[in-house]
Amino acid sequence: MSHTAQIPSHRKPRRSTPRVSLRAGVAGGVLSTIAVAGAAAPANAEPVTETIEMPTLTSGLAGDFARSADATQRVANTLDLQAQQNIAAAKAAKTAKTAKAEAERKAEAERKAEAKRKADEARAKAAAAAERASRTAERTTLSNSSSNSGSSTGSSSATSTVSKATSQATGSAAAVVAFAQAQVGDAYIMGSTGPNAWDCSGLVQAAFSQIGVDLPRVSQDQSVAGTQVSLDNLQPGDILYWGGAGSAYHTAIYIGGGEFVGAQNPSKGVVQASLDYDPPSGAVRVL
Known part of the structure; x- marks a missing residue:
């Protein structure tokens, strides 16, 4: 007997042929599947377990958005x-x-x-x-x-008239009459109020201002500045007016004796004349 006859053999038992074939078929099928999958995928494809990063798109869009916003703001x-x-x-x-x-x-x-x-x-x-x-x-x-x-008779009559007018005026009226008579011979200038030239209402106003009576400036207002009196009942110092009361165009001062003193016009200046020479329309009494 051989000296190795009692040592068990280490050789693996032979497998049966059907089982080996079955296993070989399964392994071949698996390998075939893997081969097909590998052929379908790109040669350089990464394993499916690797994370694929998408390209960053917002970097370009941010500039576009900024430009669009700026354009919108400008509009x-x-x-x-x-x-x-x-x-x-x-x-x-x-x-x-x-x-x-x-x-x-x-x-x-x-x-x-x-x-x-x-x-x-x-x-x-x-x-x-x-x-x-x-x-x-x-x-x-x-x-x-x-x-x-006759000239001599006329001169005598004029003198007596002036004396009569002066003698009839008393008090404040005498002062008004004296002032008016003192201006006889002065020039007539429309709008003038003295001392060497007058218009009609300017002379009347100045005469009464000597006694503290403040009369209106124009003829229209002077013709209604006092109490209306009849021309048959005149007294020295009364204001005579020509035209309507409130619309008179001329005024003068009655000095008595049927006479008045007034600044008539540029050709005559300040005169003393008879009421018959230029009959007034009415009269008002202030004193």
């Missing part, structure tokens, strides 16, 4: 500026329209005032012309009468 600023300009233009147009209307209103008021002034001047000139015509006719009549009676 908004432009629209806002345009709106402000439109509002300013509308305000300027409104202001210009208001200023134009005001200028037209003032121009119209000035035009009316100028027209009224010219109309007043025309009426004053017409009244003065009528007065001059009346004075001329009256002067002619008086001249003829004086020629018939």
Whole structure:
């Protein structure tokens, strides 16, 4: 007997052929599946267990968004500026329209005032012309009468008239009469209030101011400054007026004895004359 005859053999028992074939078929199927999958995938494909990072897209979009926002802001600023300009233009147009209307209103008021002034001047000139015509006719009549009676008699009559007028005036009326008579011979200038030239109402106002009586400046107002009195009941110091009460165009001072003193016109100046020379329309009494 061999010395190794009692040692068990280490050789693996032979497997049966069917089991080996079965195992070989399973292994081949698995390998075939893996081979097919490997052939379908790209040669350089990463294992499926590796994380794939997507490219960052926001880096480019951020710039686009910023540019778009900036453009939008510029458009908004432009629209806002345009709106402000439109509002300013509308305000300027409104202001210009208001200023134009005001200028037209003032121009119209000035035009009316100028027209009224010219109309007043025309009426004053017409009244003065009528007065001059009346004075001329009256002067002619008086001249003829004086020629018939003689120069010496006329002079004596004038002297006695003045004396009578002075003797009838008393108190404040005497002061008014004396002031008026003192201006006889002064010039007549429309708008003048002395001391060497007068218009009719300026002389009357100045005469009464000597005794502290403040009369209105113009004839229209002086003709209603006191109590209306009859021409048949005149007293020295009464204010005579020509024209209507409140619309008179001439005033003078009655000094008594049928005489008055008044600043008549540029050709005569301040005169003392008879009521018959130029009969007044009415009279008012202030004293």
